[in-house]
Amino acid sequence: MWVSVMKDENSLLIQNGRVVDPSQNLDETASVLILNGKVAKIGKDADTAAKTRKGIEVFDASGKVVCPGFIDMHVHLREPGFEHKEDIASGTKAAARGGFTSVACMPNTNPVTDNSGTVDLIEHKSRMVGSVNVFPIGAATLGMQGKDLSNVGELVEAGAVAISDDGFPVQNSYVMRRVLEYAYMFGICFISHPEDTTLSAEGLMHEGYYSNLLGLKGIPAASEEVQISRDIILGEITGTPVHIAHVSTKGGVQMIRAAKERGVKVTAEATPHHFSLTDASLVSYDTNFKMKPPLRSEVDREAIIEGLKDGTIDCIATDHAPHSENEKTVEFDKAPFGVIGLETAIPVVLDKLHHSGILSLSQIVEKLSVNPARILNLKGKGSLKEGADGDVTILDLDREIEIDPRTFASKSRNTPFAGWKLKGAPAATILSGTVVFSATGKA
Numbered sequence: 001m002w003v004s005v006m007k008d009e010n011s012l013l014i015q016n017g018r019v020v021d022p023s024q025n026l027d028e029t030a031s032v033l034i035l036n037g038k039v040a041k042i043g044k045d046a047d048t049a050a051k052t053r054k055g056i057e058v059f060d061a062s063g064k065v066v067c068p069g070f071i072d073m074h075v076h077l078r079e080p081g082f083e084h085k086e087d088i089a090s091g092t093k094a095a096a097r098g099g100f101t102s103v104a105c106m107p108n109t110n111p112v113t114d115n116s117g118t119v120d121l122i123e124h125k126s127r128m129v130g131s132v133n134v135f136p137i138g139a140a141t142l143g144m145q146g147k148d149l150s151n152v153g154e155l156v157e158a159g160a161v162a163i164s165d166d167g168f169p170v171q172n173s174y175v176m177r178r179v180l181e182y183a184y185m186f187g188i189c190f191i192s193h194p195e196d197t198t199l200s201a202e203g204l205m206h207e208g209y210y211s212n213l214l215g216l217k218g219i220p221a222a223s224e225e226v227q228i229s230r231d232i233i234l235g236e237i238t239g240t241p242v243h244i245a246h247v248s249t250k251g252g253v254q255m256i257r258a259a260k261e262r263g264v265k266v267t268a269e270a271t272p273h274h275f276s277l278t279d280a281s282l283v284s285y286d287t288n289f290k291m292k293p294p295l296r297s298e299v300d301r302e303a304i305i306e307g308l309k310d311g312t313i314d315c316i317a318t319d320h321a322p323h324s325e326n327e328k329t330v331e332f333d334k335a336p337f338g339v340i341g342l343e344t345a346i347p348v349v350l351d352k353l354h355h356s357g358i359l360s361l362s363q364i365v366e367k368l369s370v371n372p373a374r375i376l377n378l379k380g381k382g383s384l385k386e387g388a389d390g391d392v393t394i395l396d397l398d399r400e401i402e403i404d405p406r407t408f409a410s411k412s413r414n415t416p417f418a419g420w421k422l423k424g425a426p427a428a429t430i431l432s433g434t435v436v437f438s439a440t441g442k443a
């Protein structure tokens with residue numbers, strides 16, 4: 001005979017943590033009560049309200065930081081089509097372990113996410129096997145070919161939260177204008193991977209001192225800046241919000257700053273690798289430093305840091321781009337571009353941006369939760385206000401870790417951060433009131 005234990009599913013009392021939620025200007029020790037997957041109470045009332053209900057699980061967050069769930073708005077989950085690199089189960093598990101409660105996934109799947117069927121498939125699979133929320137991004141053009149527009153209405157109807165051709169950026173400016181006009185009708189943003197491919201051409205790394213030294217063909221900063229400037233101009237004349245992905249150059253940061261100053265609806269993201277590494281790393285010819293846009297010069301890296309500090313760069317996103325070991329373990333010129341980031345982002349952010357005094361915790365939460373939720377229009381996300389979704393990221397600012405790719409939940413190991421010793425890590429990831437990851441091994 002078995003006895004069923006009455007347990008309040010999707011309900012949790014998170015006690016005694018330092019709650020940092022810039023969406024309501026909050027930074028204080030408080031409890032958060034989640035009932036039926038939604039934030040029910042915050043503050044002293046949360047403890048009182050929890051007492052009146054039986055069976056509520058308690059998460060002791062003493063000494064930890066409690067934040068609205070982190071959102072990585074730029075990942076490649078590789079499913080459907082490239083499941084040897086990653087799939088929805090492994091990619092979302094990596095996200096949960098990395099402290100993210102939501103990810104938005106890019107459309108360069110096979111088939112390309114340019115139709116409602118593929119959006120449906122990703123959503124269905126995510127509900128079945130996903131550890132975190134998955135928000136598909138639809139392709140801007142059919143097959144990401146840069147010629148014919150995809151059916152944006154159909155994609156939005158199916159659940160796409162933005163459109164982008166990410167790694168296959170639209171080169172034809174006329175097509176780009178039409179894409180933006182189409183996106184405007186549905187109130188969603190266009191995510192620009194800014195690269196003029198006639199300028200980046202066969203380039204392998206940033207064009208500069210180190211590309212000359214190493215004899216590798218360069219990708220000029222101009223290939224990024226030309227496209228940022230075009231997409232800002234087209235965003236301005238169409239009125240469509242344009243989000244610049246993975247900005248990597250000083251010129252790019254300056255153009256985004258200037259556009260924001262004159263009121264253009266432009267937002268931007270930077271990756272942990274672009275604010276913490278430079279092209280000097282390439283001297284090892286290690287293909288785990290090969291990505292697009294490439295690691296740039298120290299001057300560019302400092303400009304990214306400035307952009308993060310003054311708010312020119314709204315978000316931190318990983319551009320998690322898994323590739324299998326045998327794809328990356330080849331000659332430098334033959335290896336595919338891209339590195340993974342879901343399981344390293346938060347330690348890199350906390351160590352390199354927070355402990356070094358560059359960003360406050362509240363700025364970090366804005367860039368990893370509040371702003372991505374706003375840009376992608378994700379209702380109930382990016383906040384711990386009463387009624388919001390019970391998605392929570394809990395941080396341990398003091399935990400010291402060493403990045404060991406062998407422990408990753410991701411199917412791939414292509415990280416540029418292997419062996420790094422960092423201070424600060426996710427302590428737990430809570431999805432709709434359920435603990436989906438805990439550093440103590442509880443979930």
Ligand SMILES: [Zn+2]
Nearest residue numbers: 166167193245
């Ligand atoms: Zn990209």
